[in-house]
Amino acid sequence: MPVNADDTVKCIDCGHYRMKDAGQMGRLGFGLCAMSPSTSSFPSSVYPRQCAQFRLADEKTLGARRAWLEKRGEAS
Secondary structure, three states, rough: OOOOEEEEEEEEEEEEOOOHOOOOHHHHOOEEOHHHOOOOOOOEEOOOOOOOOEOOOOOEEHHHHHHHHHHHOOOO
16 A cells, blocks of 8 residues: 655565565664665664655565564564
8 A cells, every 4th residue: 555755654564675685684673675776775674764665565464574573572
């Protein structure tokens, strides 16, 4: 689901976000964005930001990511 560019979102909720592809950085809570040409930029999974390219991830992915955050003691 696209969002308004003025809305605040978190990468961890986005379908374009990939923590598993980020190697050690993924274990630290950072990931890669499929919409970015850079493979050396690792945005935070939980930092609130504005992004016109945000697309809500599917429920299965969201559930797994929320469980991962809870295990780390973080809120989404």
